Every structure is written in C-alpha cells, then in structure tokens.
Amino acid sequence: MATASETPHIALTLRDHLPILQVLIPLCVAPLIVLLGGRRMAWGLAFLASALSLVVSFLLMMQVMDGSFISYHLGGWAPPVGIEYRIDAANAFVLFLISLTATLVVPFALRSVADEIPARSHTLFYACFTLVLTGLLGVVATGDAFNVFVFLEISSLSTYVLVSQGLYRDKRALSAAYDYLIMGTIGATFFVIGIGFLYMTTGTLNMADMAERLVGQGDNRTVQAAFAFIVVGMGLKVAIYPLHLWLPAAYNYAPSAVTVFLAATSTKAAVYVLLRFMFSVFQPEFVFDTNLLLWILAPFALLAMFAASLIAVFQTNFKRMLAYSSIAQIGYMLLGISLFSVTGLSATMVHLFNHGITKAALFMAVGALVLRSGNTFYDRIEGMGRVMPLTGAAVVLGGLSLIGVPGTAGFISKWVLVQAAFEADLWWIALLIVASSLLAVIYMWRVIEVLYLHTPHPEAIHKEAPLSMVIPMWIAAGACVWFGIDTSLTMGAANTAAIGLMGGTDGMALTPTVGGLLGNGH
Amino acid sequence: MTLEFFIGHINYWLFIVLMMTGFYIVVACGNLVKKVVGLNIFQVAVFMLYISISKVTGGTAPIFPIDRMGKIKADPEIVYSNPLPHVLILTAIVVGIATTSLALALIVRIREAYNTIEEDDILEIDARTARAENIIHGEAMGGRA
Amino acid sequence: MKEHHLILRVVTKTLVGTIILFAFYVQFHGDYSPGGGFQAGVIMAVAFILYGIVFGLHEVQRVLPAWVVHKLVALGVLVYAGTGIWNMFLGYEFLHYGSFTPDHMSHGQHSGILYVEAGVGITVTGVMVAIYYAFAGRTPRLGNDDW
Numbered sequence: 001m002a003t004a005s006e007t008p009h010i011a012l013t014l015r016d017h018l019p020i021l022q023v024l025i026p027l028c029v030a031p032l033i034v035l036l037g038g039r040r041m042a043w044g045l046a047f048l049a050s051a052l053s054l055v056v057s058f059l060l061m062m063q064v065m066d067g068s069f070i071s072y073h074l075g076g077w078a079p080p081v082g083i084e085y086r087i088d089a090a091n092a093f094v095l096f097l098i099s100l101t102a103t104l105v106v107p108f109a110l111r112s113v114a115d116e117i118p119a120r121s122h123t124l125f126y127a128c129f130t131l132v133l134t135g136l137l138g139v140v141a142t143g144d145a146f147n148v149f150v151f152l153e154i155s156s157l158s159t160y161v162l163v164s165q166g167l168y169r170d171k172r173a174l175s176a177a178y179d180y181l182i183m184g185t186i187g188a189t190f191f192v193i194g195i196g197f198l199y200m201t202t203g204t205l206n207m208a209d210m211a212e213r214l215v216g217q218g219d220n221r222t223v224q225a226a227f228a229f230i231v232v233g234m235g236l237k238v239a240i241y242p243l244h245l246w247l248p249a250a251y252n253y254a255p256s257a258v259t260v261f262l263a264a265t266s267t268k269a270a271v272y273v274l275l276r277f278m279f280s281v282f283q284p285e286f287v288f289d290t291n292l293l294l295w296i297l298a299p300f301a302l303l304a305m306f307a308a309s310l311i312a313v314f315q316t317n318f319k320r321m322l323a324y325s326s327i328a329q330i331g332y333m334l335l336g337i338s339l340f341s342v343t344g345l346s347a348t349m350v351h352l353f354n355h356g357i358t359k360a361a362l363f364m365a366v367g368a369l370v371l372r373s374g375n376t377f378y379d380r381i382e383g384m385g386r387v388m389p390l391t392g393a394a395v396v397l398g399g400l401s402l403i404g405v406p407g408t409a410g411f412i413s414k415w416v417l418v419q420a421a422f423e424a425d426l427w428w429i430a431l432l433i434v435a436s437s438l439l440a441v442i443y444m445w446r447v448i449e450v451l452y453l454h455t456p457h458p459e460a461i462h463k464e465a466p467l468s469m470v471i472p473m474w475i476a477a478g479a480c481v482w483f484g485i486d487t488s489l490t491m492g493a494a495n496t497a498a499i500g501l502m503g504g505t506d507g508m509a510l511t512p513t514v515g516g517l518l519g520n521g522h
Numbered sequence: 523m524t525l526e527f528f529i530g531h532i533n534y535w536l537f538i539v540l541m542m543t544g545f546y547i548v549v550a551c552g553n554l555v556k557k558v559v560g561l562n563i564f565q566v567a568v569f570m571l572y573i574s575i576s577k578v579t580g581g582t583a584p585i586f587p588i589d590r591m592g593k594i595k596a597d598p599e600i601v602y603s604n605p606l607p608h609v610l611i612l613t614a615i616v617v618g619i620a621t622t623s624l625a626l627a628l629i630v631r632i633r634e635a636y637n638t639i640e641e642d643d644i645l646e647i648d649a650r651t652a653r654a655e656n657i658i659h660g661e662a663m664g665g666r667a
Numbered sequence: 668m669k670e671h672h673l674i675l676r677v678v679t680k681t682l683v684g685t686i687i688l689f690a691f692y693v694q695f696h697g698d699y700s701p702g703g704g705f706q707a708g709v710i711m712a713v714a715f716i717l718y719g720i721v722f723g724l725h726e727v728q729r730v731l732p733a734w735v736v737h738k739l740v741a742l743g744v745l746v747y748a749g750t751g752i753w754n755m756f757l758g759y760e761f762l763h764y765g766s767f768t769p770d771h772m773s774h775g776q777h778s779g780i781l782y783v784e785a786g787v788g789i790t791v792t793g794v795m796v797a798i799y800y801a802f803a804g805r806t807p808r809l810g811n812d813d814w
Contacts, residue, residue, distance in 0.1 A: 009769065011758025020761045028748045031741035076763035146610050153617045157624055164628060171635040172651065175644050178628045182548060185561055185621050189568055192614060193541075196571050199607070316659050377659035585700075612705060623798045630805060 018063075019072035019085040022056045022095060023138045023151075025049050030130040033123060042126040043110060049130050050102035053137065057099045061092040067496050071143070079143070080209035086143030090497035093349060094140045094272045097356045101264040102133050104360060104472040109257035111466050112367045116255045117165055125165060131158040132261065136269045145195045145205045145281070148273055149188060152237070156184045159266060163254040176249035183246045187236030194229030197222050198281070211281050218283070230277050237270035240297075240334060241304035244327045251323035256367030259319065263326055264360040268352050271333055275348070278337065279501040297338035302432055304331030309439035318376035318447055319366045322359065325402065325443065328436065329355045335429070336417055344420035345498035350490050351413035354401070354483060358410055361476035362398040365391050368465035368473065373457065378450045380460065385451030387462040390470045392451050394477040399444035401480040404437050408484040412491065533574035540567035552641040554632065558625045565618045569611045576607035672721065679721040686714040690788075697784045698777055704784040708791025715792075716799045724803045733804075736797045743790025750782040 014021075029049035033042045063070060069088035073079065087095070109129070117125060135155020139148055160181045166173030199205060201222050202213040217223045232243075239247040247267075251259050278293075308327035315321035329351070336348030366376050368391045373380045385392025401408035404415075414433060421430040456462055464470065483490050528535065540563055547560025581603035586594045596602075629639055636644050690711035697703030719727035750762065757766040764779020765772035 009758065012755070012760065017755055017761070020755075024748065024751070024761065028745065028752070031744040031748075034741035035738055035745065073760055074762055076760045076765060146613070150613055150617070153620070157617075157620055160624060160628070164631070167631065167635065172648055174628060174632045174635055175648060178554065178625065178632060181621065181625055181628065182557060182561065186545070186548065186564070188617075189565055193568055193571065196568065196575060196607075200575050205606075205610075316656065377655070379659045616705065620794075627801060630802070 015059075016072075018056055018060050019070055019087050019141055020074070022053060022060065022087075022099075022141050023085075023134060025052045025056070026130045026134040026137065030127050030134060033127040033130065037123055039119060039122040042123040043106070046126040046130050047103075047106040050099060050106050050133060053099035053133065054096075054103045057092065057095040057137075060087050061089075061096050061493065063087075064089050064092045065493060065496060067500060069500075080204045080206035083147055084143040084206055084208075085141050086208070087141060088497070088500055089493055090275070090349065090501055091140045091272065093353065093493040093497055094268060095137060096493075097268060097353050098133070098136050098140065098265045101261060101356060101360050102129075104364075104476055105129075105257055105261045105264075108260065108364055108367065108469050108472040110468050112257045112371060112469065113255060115371050116169055116257075118168060121165065125162070128158040128161050129258075129261070131155070132162065132266075136265055139269050140272055143207050145198065145207055145210065146192075147205075149192050149195060152191070152270075152273070153188055155266065155269070156188065156237075159258075159262065160184070162258040163250050163262075165258065166253040166255050169255075170253050172249065173253035176246075176253045180246040180250045183236055183243075187233045187243075190229045190233030190236070192233075194226045194233060197226035197229065201226070207276070207281050211283070214282060223282075227282055231274065234270055234274045234277070238267055238274055238334075239327055239330055241300045241307070241327065241331065244304070244308070244330075247327060248320060248323040251326065252317070252320045256319075256363065256370050259323075260360055260363040260367065263322070263363050264356040267326070267330060268356055271330070271348070271352055275337065275345070275501055279345070293338045293340065297334050298429070301331040301334035301338060302429075304328055304334070305432070305436040306439070309436055309443065312443045313439060313446070315443070316378050318369065318378065318381060319363075321443055321447070322362055322366065325440065326355075326359060328440075329359075329402075331436075332414070332417060332433070335433070336420060339420045339424050339426070339429075341420055341423055342495070342498045342502050343416060343423050345501055346491070346494045347413055347417035347420050349494035349497045350416060350487075353490050353494070354409035354413045354480070357476050357479045357483070358398050358401040358408075361394055361473055361480055362402065364469065364473040364476060365395045365398065368469045371465060371469070372463060373460040378446070380457050382450055382454035383452070383456035384460060385448070387456050387460075388464050390474065391465050394470075394473045395451060396448060397477040397480055399448060401484065403440045403444055406484075407481065409480045409482075409490070411484055412487050416491075533570065533577075537567050537571045537574065540564075540570065543567075554629045554639040554641060554644075555626075557641075558622060558629070561625070562618065562622060565614070565621075569614060572607040572611045572614070576604040578603045675721050679717055683714045683718055686710060686717070690714065694784065694788050695781070698780040704787025705791055707784075708788045709795055711788065711792040712795030712799070715796050719799060719803065724800070728800070731796065733797070733800050736793050736800060739789055739793035740797060743786045743788070743793060746786030746789060747783050748786075750779060750786065754779070 026049045029045050033045050036042075036045070060070070064087055067089060069086060071079070072085040072087075074083040074085065077083070106129070109126075113122060113125060132155045135151045135153070135158065138151030139155065142148055142151060160177045163180055164174055164177035166176075195205070198210060198214075201217060201220060202210050204210050204213065214223060236243045236246075251263060254262065305328050308324045308331065312321045312324035312328065315324065333348045333351050333355075336344045336346075336351065338344075339347075368388065369376050369381050369384055372388060373384060385395070397408070401410035404410040404413075414437065418430045418433055421427070421433065465473075544560045544562070544564030544567055548557050548564060551557050551560060578601055581601045584602040584605045586596045589595050632644065633639050636647055638644060638647075690707045693702040693710060694704065694707035697707065715727055715731055718730070750764075752761070754763045754766045755761055757769075759766035762779070762783070764777075764783075765775040767775035767778050769775070
C-alpha cells in the first residue's frame with residue numbers, strides 16, 4: 001500500500017492539489033451557503049465558487065494541453081487501489097466549459113432568480129446550484145468508475161430540485177422535475193449495473209486499470225452487457241434521440257438561469273462520460289468491431305437532427321423551441337462519435353464546447369425576455385428585439401452560431417463534422433448535415449422575424465434587460481464569434497482530446513503515449 | 523441449461539426478476555407513488571447484484587487481525603469475501619434514499635398543485651393547459667402557430 | 668392528548684436515551700468494527716423521530732428546531748471536507764489521514780476516520796430528521812373523495 005512509504009515526504013503545493021480543488025471548492029461552498037444563510041451572501045459565495053473553479057480549470061487546461069495528464073491520488077492511496085482524479089485534455093476542456101458557464105450564469109441569475117423565485121428560496125437555490133456544479137465537475141474530473149456514478153447523482157438530484165423551482169411560474173415544472181427524476185434515476189441505475197458487470201470481469205474500478213484488463217475481452221458477454229447498459233444509461237442522461245423525453249419539459253419549465261446552466265453543461269458532461277467509457281474504457285476496436293456504432297448511433301443521430309429540428313420549427317414558444325433544438329444538436333455530437341475517426345471525435349468535442357456557449361447565450365436571452373415580457377411565447381415577445389436591442393442582437397448572434405454561419409463557433413464544429421463525414425466516404429451524411437442546418441435557419445428565422453418585424457406587445461415592459469444579464473449574455477455571444485474566428489484554443493484542445501480518446505487503452509495507459517493507436521481503425 | 527447452473531446462479535436470476543419487476547412497475551403504473559416503489563425495487567435489485575459479486579465461496583468477513591505494532595496479520599489460509607462492493611452499495615443505498623425522499627417530496631407538491639397523483643389525470647391537466655395556451659398565443663400569431 | 672397512550676409515552680421516554688447511547692456506540696466503533704457514521708446517524712435520527720411520532724412534531728422541534736437541523740446537515744459535510752483540507756495543509760493529499768501522525772501513519776488513519784465519520788454521522792442525522800420534519804410538517808387536507 002502506498003501510505004507507509006519509507007522515503008521522506010515532499011509537501012504538496014497548491015499546484016499539485018489543483019485536480020481536487022476543482023471539485024472541492026464548490027463542494028465546500030455549498031454547505032457554507034446553508035450554514036451562513038443570507039441571500040446576498042449565498043449569491044456572493046456561489047459566484048466565488050464558480051470564479052475560482054474557472055481559474056482552476058484554466059490552470060489545469062494549460063497544464064494538459066500538450067497531451068499529458070495529471071493524476072491525483074485521493075487519500076494518498078495510489079491507483080488502482082485508491083480513487084484517482086485524472087485530468088487530461090479531454091476532461092480539462094469539459095471542466096473549462098462547465099466552470100466558464102457557471103461563472104457566467106451566477107451573475108445572470110442575480111436578477112433572473114430574484115424575478116422568478118420567491119426570496120425565501122434563494123439561499124437554498126444557490127446551495128443547490130453549487131452542488132450541481134460540484135457534481136458535474138466531479139463526474140468529469142474523476143478517474144474512478146463508481147465515483148462517476150456518485151457525482152452524477154449529486155448533480156442530478158440537485159438538478160431535479162432546481163428544475164422544480166420553476167413551479168412558482170408554472171406548476172408543470174413539478175411534473176417535469178418528477179419525470180426527469182424517474183428517467184434520470186433509471187439511467188443512473190442502468191449505468192451502475194454496467195459498472196457492476198465491468199467490476200465482475202475486471203475486479204477494478206479505476207478506469208485506466210479497467211481499460212487495460214478489458215483488452216481482448218471483446219467476446220465476453222458480461223462485457224458486452226456492461227457496454228449496452230452503460231450506453232443506454234448514459235444515453236438517458238445525454239438525451240439521445242429516443243431517450244430524450246424528459247428534456248423539453250425540464251428545459252422549458254425550469255427557471256431561466258437553471259435552463260442556461262443545464263443546457264450548456266449537464267448533457268455535455270454526460271456526453272463526456274459516454275465518450276470516456278466508449279473510447280477509453282472499452283477499446284475502440286471492441287466498440288467498432290463491425291461498424292456497430294455507425295449503424296446504431298448514426299441513424300439515431302440523424303433522426304434527432306431532423307425530427308427534433310422539425311418539431312422545433314412548429315413551436316410557438318422560444319424557450320421550448322430551443323429545448324428541441326438542443327436535442328437536435330446532441331444528434332450532431334453523436335454523429336461525430338459514430339463516425340469513429342479523430343476528426344469525428346474532434347467535431348464532437350468542439351461542438352460540445354461551441355454548442356454550450358451558443359445555447360448559453362440564447363437561453364440567457366430567453367431569461368432576459370422572460371424578465372421583460374413575462375414569458376417567451378412568440379406573441380408575447382413580438383418586437384422585443386427593437387426595444388431590447390442588445391438582447392435581440394445576442395439572439396441573432398446565437399442563432400447564426402446555431403445555424404452554423406461562417407464566422408461563428410457553430411460553423412467550426414459543423415465544418416469539422418462535414419470533413420469527418422467526407423473522410424469516412426459518407427458524402428450523403430455531409431449532405432444531411434447541411435440539410436438539417438437549413439431547418440435551423442427556419443426555426444431561428446421565425447424567432448428573429450417575431451423579434452424585429454412586429455410591433456412590441458403592449459403588456460411587455462419596454463426596457464433593455466439589466467446589465468447584470470446583458471453582460472454575461474454578451475460574453476457568451478461574443479465567445480460564439482471569438483471561437484468562430486480564433487479556433488486555436490477550442491480546436492487545439494478538441495484535437496488533443498480526440499487523439500487521446502482514440503488512443504483507446506493507450507490514452508488511459510499509466511504512461512502517456514499520445515496517439516499511439518492512431519489510425520488503428522482505418 | 524442444467525438445474526445446477528440455475529441454482530448456482532440463483533442470485534443472478536433473482537436479480538433479473540427483481541430488476542424487471544421494478545422496471546415494469548415504473549413503466550406501467552400510473553400512480554406516482556407506485557412508480558417510486560418500482561424505482562426502489564429496481565435499485566434494490568442492483569444492490570443485490572453487487573452483494574452477489576462480493577461473495578467469495580467459503581469466504582468470511584474481511585476483518586484482518588492487527589498485532590500490537592499495528593501490522594496486519596492476515597492468515598493466508600482463510601478466504602475473505604470482497605468488502606469493496608459492500609462499501610459501494612452503502613453509497614448507492616444513500617443515493618437511493620435521497621432519490622426516494624426527493625421523489626416523495628415532489629409528489630407532495632404535485633398533489634398540492636394538481637390535487638391528484640395519478641399520471642393520467644396530470645397528463646390530462648397538462649394537455650388542457652397546453653391547449654389553452656395554444657389558443658391564446660397561437661391566435662395572436664395570426665393562426666400560424 | 669396528554670392523557671392517552673400512557674404506555675407508549677413511558678416506553679418512549681426510557682427508550683430515547685438508550686437509542687442515542689447506542690447511536691454513539693455504533694458511531695465510535697465504526698473504524699474497526701461494523702458501524703460508522705451512516706448507521707449511527709440513522710439510529711440517532713430514529714430517537715428524534717420516535718419522540719416526534721409519540722409526542723408530536725411541535726414537542727420534538729422544541730428540542731431540535733428545524734433551522735438547527737438544516738445547519739447540522741451543512742456542518743457535517745464541512746467537517747468531512749475540513750478533515751481533508753487539514754490534510755492538505757499538512758502537505759499531503761486530500762483525506763490522507765496518515766498525515767495527522769506522519770511518523771506513525773496507521774494512528775493517523777484511525778483518527779482521520781473518526782473525524783470523517785463524525786461528519787458523516789452529523790449529516791446523516793440531520794438529513795434524516797430534516798426529511799421527517801419536511802413530511803410531517805406538511806399534512807394535506809383530506810377531502811371526502813380521498814377516502
């Protein structure tokens with residue numbers, strides 16, 4: 001065992017503790033908020049936690065951008081016995097997205113939450129918010145399979161509470177939260193059954209160790225069952241097309257600030273877990289033995305892209321329309337996975353980030369419109385683009401990025417995805433990607449038409465949203481443009497992550513060999 | 523499939539039966555509380571799977587005797603069961619309790635808001651609200667919605 | 668109300684103390700025998716819940732007000748995390764209990780588990796009592812059709 005070493009101990013510095021601090025800061029702040037009480041204090045602490053997380057995740061990302069990884073041993077127990085936190089390019093990138101969104105959402109929430117939730121619930125609201133943040137960061141940071149489940153449930157349970165807080169505006173938030181709870185718990189339980197099967201075969205919970213022991217176990221039916229359970233379980237959390245039923249209601253009835261955070265991060269963390277298990281724990285060769293995923297995942301991905309976009313076209317509520325558009329966008333990420341190439345995975349990783357900031361900008365605009373118009377039915381937000389020029393412009397920018405117009409972040413990810421499709425000689429998939437983007441043009445145009453080409457609704461408050469909402473919204477909208485022009489950060493991180501993930505076992509090996517198995521699948 | 527194989531894997535058969543029972547209740551029952559009961563059975567099935575994994579034939583409780591110096595003197599002759607799945611399941615049980623109590627709390631609030639805990643009634647009320655919304659907000663759009 | 672259930676009230680009054688004592692037994696023997704914070708916390712909560720069931724929510728909340736319970740939940744988590752942070756200040760990994768006594772790691776392990784289990788126990792007690800308060804404090808009016 002690792003503890004009783006004979007060599008003199010070298011004291012760890014703050015830098016060594018970064019992986020645990022990433023999770024520990026919000027974890028400590030959540031009970032502090034409850035203990036100290038006070039609404040303003042709660043908001044301040046929540047902001048402090050997310051800002052510190054952002055700093056930590058940025059430092060981590062800078063350390064692992066070269067394709068190396070950091071391993072942190074909880075309690076000093078070395079892996080595979082102890083729990084390991086393992087940061088590499090793939091999860092540092094997702095950690096950065098999550099903490100960035102949190103840092104934007106908390107200032108935004110100040111006015112939005114005050115408007116939508118009664119004051120007595122604010123303290124616990126922010127405590128729950130930091131718990132969701134803890135859970136999501138933990139899911140992504142940890143290298144231990146069971147830890148993933150625990151953090152997943154921490155974030156999910158707090159999310160259900162946050163979603164149900166929409167009840168003060170619409171009682172349907174309660175049934176939405178309940179449905180989400182039932183489906184989310186089934187998903188998490190499926191996931192834990194899968195981990196149980198993996199533990200049966202390998203006798204370990206450390207993901208890197210698991211990956212090594214699973215080599216050559218592709219014919220083992222327990223492993224195959226584990227794979228099926230994990231993919232279906234996480235599929236529920238990701239909202240893969242036929243398993244997406246909880247998502248529209250949950251996004252629609254949750255308080256605006258919660259929707260921003262959920263849309264930008266929670267499905268993304270689940271996509272990351274799916275990637276991690278598919279590519280790092282199970283070997284890509286195992287998964288893609290007979291092009292299995294291309295023929296199972298790709299149809300669902302394409303269905304999501306078209307069916308969900310079509311439903312979005314016929315919505316009469318901006319917020320609900322964006323929820324359906326989210327399901328469609330998850331389709332693009334799945335498509336990237338199912339193409340099974342470094343380019344495809346890069347597309348998934350970069351779309352994960354780009355879609356995150358795009359949806360953050362759009363849902364923040366929704367929150368601003370809710371504040372001024374009361375709700376976001378198209379007849380209520382008519383002409384609001386003219387009285388709220390900044391919010392309206394943010395919707396336009398976010399919409400352009402959602403469609404994938406050149407010069408925006410959305411274009412980059414779709415471009416890489418089309419490239420991946422051509423690389424795999426599937427030109428028709430590339431065509432379908434472009435075709436489904438046209439559907440996005442239709443549903444975004446409807447909103448923009450309503451916002452600009454009508455006269456404002458008389459009952460709405462004709463005033464620009466407060467600065468505390470506009471500034472985070474514009475940081476997100478600005479990021480859509482920035483990352484559409486300067487792609488060195490996003491594409492660099494996504495590429496390194498994709499190479500690490502496609503490396504399969506080598507990507508998780510105890511000594512890093514970057515891109516060791518590149519081209520193995522071709 | 524021989525009888526021995528069946529009896530030798532009795533835990534796993536029961537796990538499957540319990541899991542499917544719970545899952546069926548969640549899917550088929552219209553009563554929200556019964557759904558939670560089903561969810562609990564579903565989760566208990568998983569606990570059983572984990573505990574079954576940890577059992578080593580002839581194994582005893584994994585408590586190692588410690589001598590005066592704090593050194594572990596494990597007897598290599600004795601077979602110990604695997605304690606790790608038990609610890610994992612302790613965590614999973616806690617998660618299950620949290621889920622159950624949150625679900626029940628939501629049901630209490632749903633009962634207050636909807637005055638029913640039958641899924642069919644709730645869906646009907648929701649559908650009625652949605653239709654009413656469509657009429658209000660659709661017509662104002664010039665019938666396009 | 669006070670006159671009824673004499674046996675229940677007498678038995679409860681004698682039992683509550685014993686239950687709490689047993690909870691402490693389970694709590695402090697958790698590091699080297701079956702037991703620990705989870706079990707102890709539940710047993711401790713049982714004492715309060717039993718008191719509440721027999722004497723009424725109002726009586727038990729005089730002993731343990733709801734706001735105290737909520738603070739306890741948070742406090743336990745902080746004790747747990749605080750132990751880990753203390754280890755970090757000592758220059759070791761998060762929750763590396765051995766760092767309490769670097770020259771004799773296994774002693775540190777024992778004390779570390781005690782602190783952490785104390786945190787777990789406080790939180791579990793708090794959560795269980797809080798759940799009881801939340802449900803018991805919210806009795807819906809029963810209509811004629813509900814029977």
